[in-house]
Amino acid sequence: MVKLDESFRDHHRKYMAILKLDEAELRSRRAFFQITDEDLARLVKLRPFADKHMQEVVEDFYRLLLDHPETRKFFPDEASIRRVKRTQGEYFLGLFNGRIDLAYVEDRLRVGAAHERIGLSPKFYLGAYRRYLELILGYMTQEFGNHADLQADFIAVQKLVYFDVALAIDTYIAANLEALGRHQAAIRELSTPVIRVYDRVLLLPLVGALDSHRAHQVMEAVLLNIVEAQARAIIIDIAGVPVVDTRVADHLLKTTAAVRLLGAQTILTGITAQVARTMVQLGVDISSMHTVSRLSDGIELALSMLGKEIRDCTPKAAPPPHGEGT
Amino acid sequence: MISGTIPILRIGPTLLVTISVELRDQVADAFQADVLVSIEKTGATGLVIDISGFDIVDSYVARILAETGRMARLMGTDTVLVGMRPEVAATLVRMGYGMEGVRTALDVDDGLALLGHVLPKKKR
Numbered sequence: 514m515v516k517l518d519e520s521f522r523d524h525h526r527k528y529m530a531i532l533k534l535d536e537a538e539l540r541s542r543r544a545f546f547q548i549t550d551e552d553l554a555r556l557v558k559l560r561p562f563a564d565k566h567m568q569e570v571v572e573d574f575y576r577l578l579l580d581h582p583e584t585r586k587f588f589p590d591e592a593s594i595r596r597v598k599r600t601q602g603e604y605f606l607g608l609f610n611g612r613i614d615l616a617y618v619e620d621r622l623r624v625g626a627a628h629e630r631i632g633l634s635p636k637f638y639l640g641a642y643r644r645y646l647e648l649i650l651g652y653m654t655q656e657f658g659n660h661a662d663l664q665a666d667f668i669a670v671q672k673l674v675y676f677d678v679a680l681a682i683d684t685y686i687a688a689n690l691e692a693l694g695r696h697q698a699a700i701r702e703l704s705t706p707v708i709r710v711y712d713r714v715l716l717l718p719l720v721g722a723l724d725s726h727r728a729h730q731v732m733e734a735v736l737l738n739i740v741e742a743q744a745r746a747i748i749i750d751i752a753g754v755p756v757v758d759t760r761v762a763d764h765l766l767k768t769t770a771a772v773r774l775l776g777a778q779t780i781l782t783g784i785t786a787q788v789a790r791t792m793v794q795l796g797v798d799i800s801s802m803h804t805v806s807r808l809s810d811g812i813e814l815a816l817s818m819l820g821k822e823i824r825d826c827t828p829k830a831a832p833p834p835h836g837e838g839t
Numbered sequence: 840m841i842s843g844t845i846p847i848l849r850i851g852p853t854l855l856v857t858i859s860v861e862l863r864d865q866v867a868d869a870f871q872a873d874v875l876v877s878i879e880k881t882g883a884t885g886l887v888i889d890i891s892g893f894d895i896v897d898s899y900v901a902r903i904l905a906e907t908g909r910m911a912r913l914m915g916t917d918t919v920l921v922g923m924r925p926e927v928a929a930t931l932v933r934m935g936y937g938m939e940g941v942r943t944a945l946d947v948d949d950g951l952a953l954l955g956h957v958l959p960k961k962k963r
Contacts, residue, residue: 732932736925743945770937774928776921776944 525622531687532680534618543613546676552669557611559653559666564606566652570645571601577644584637608673621677625684635685642678646671705734707747714815715744716808718783720753728764735768739777746815747772750808752783762797769802778803778818782811845870847877853885853954854878854916855947859892867903874907878916885954886911889947891922901936908941918942921950 532538575598578584588594604624607617628638649670657663704727710716715738719731735747749765751757769779780803784792792799805811813823844866848855854877860866874886888904890896896904908918921944931938944950 732929733925736928740925740945745945745949767932771925771928771932774920774923774931774938774943775925776919776923776946776949 525619525626525684528622528626528684528687529615529619531691532622532683534615534622536615539613539615539618542676542679546672546679548613548669548672548676552672553611553613555662555666555669556609556673559670560606560609560611562653562656563609566656567602567605570605570648570652571598573648574601574641574645578637578641581637584633584641587631587633608670608677613673613676618680621680622684624677625681626688628681629685629688635682638681638685639678642674646674701730705731707734707738709742709744710748710812711816711819711821713743713745713819714812715739715742715747716750716812717747718750718753722756723754723761723764725760725764728761728768731764732768732771736771736775739772739775744777746778746780746818748780748782748808748811748815750783750811751781751788752785752808757788757791759795759797762792762795762799766799766801773801780805780811780814782806782808845873847873849877849881849883850951852883853887853951854881854883855887855889855951857889857892862900862903867900871903871907871910875910875914878911878914883916885951886916886918887944887947887950887954888918888920889922889950890920890927891924891946893924893927896923896927896931898934898936901931901938905938905941917954919944919950919953921945921947 528534575594579588579594588597607620610617650667653663653667653670657666660666704721705717708716708718715735717731717735723731735749738744739747749768751765754761765781769781772779781799782805784804784806803814805814816822844860845856845858848857854874856870856874858870862870877883878886886908888907890904893900904920908920911918919942920938923943942953944953
């Protein structure tokens, strides 16, 4: 439990690294959002105002989120609502501290990472932020309505809010890219599942189209696994490959040749009638491969290469029936 | 002078050559000559060439190895190439060197077994 909390707490650190958020990046962001020292001074000056209205802003803000059915789902019980309201209050006051440093950015990323983790999509985040600005402007107008600095003060708030929004959106995108990368790795892994069917016999069931990129991976995985398992034979089952054309055949031939160089043999199984016809019509010579139609035949062939065989061992207790031939 | 760089061990009727140095021009020549002279002297019926120490096998080395196998064959000796690394095999095949005609095995054990399997059959 403690471990889980810690990993969650460190989540945003990872994004700090991915987004390359260091002092230089921070300066660049600050410059682009035109956040001047004067703006920060204005925000500090607004701190008493923020303290005074914090409760109301948070309440109003959550009214929007809790009234909308889709965002309501993110707040399952009263306790969690109380908790997020407290966090939101701290966040709100954080806008009026008058400092933007790496600690501030880290704090903001924590918010973005938390939203991403619970699956709150950016549209709700952005929509909620619009309400946030409206609320702040409302209370500011109410408080300093006839003050000449109102516009400049509000712009200072707006600058920081947009600075925060940019960080949150970047976190969303970084998190999604990361997930995408993880999935691609998983697909790569799944696309070449080399199985040890017997001591020194491997099986690779190929499912789906075989493009050159994947063929490359297949060869690599096959060769590495052969050496690792000291395999004598690898059965490649192509029953799940939809189209076997000259290029696919060429990939298979190359893999077979490389497997042979290692000192093992390739058995190609799962050759359907259609594939057999195509291969011959295309003039593909696959005589260098052992080919059988069914996977079970392939397994038997592989075992025979190891000097082993599958035998029927049903007990012969009962004598054969005499009915035959009489 | 270069002759003898690559040790040739005799195990029963088989010669075992483990190549761990880079095969370059003169060394390759000396290797080929050494192996063939050893076959002549010992009358070995099998030759196991272990290349597990090779990270890279270029077309030149591949040709030398295949050639040596063919030469040994002429002298009645079966050659087995053992211990090729996966990345080497992949590279050779992509370059179009399938080294057809050369027998292969995973390691020295398997290579010897392969030759051993052949020998009793020949006697029978």
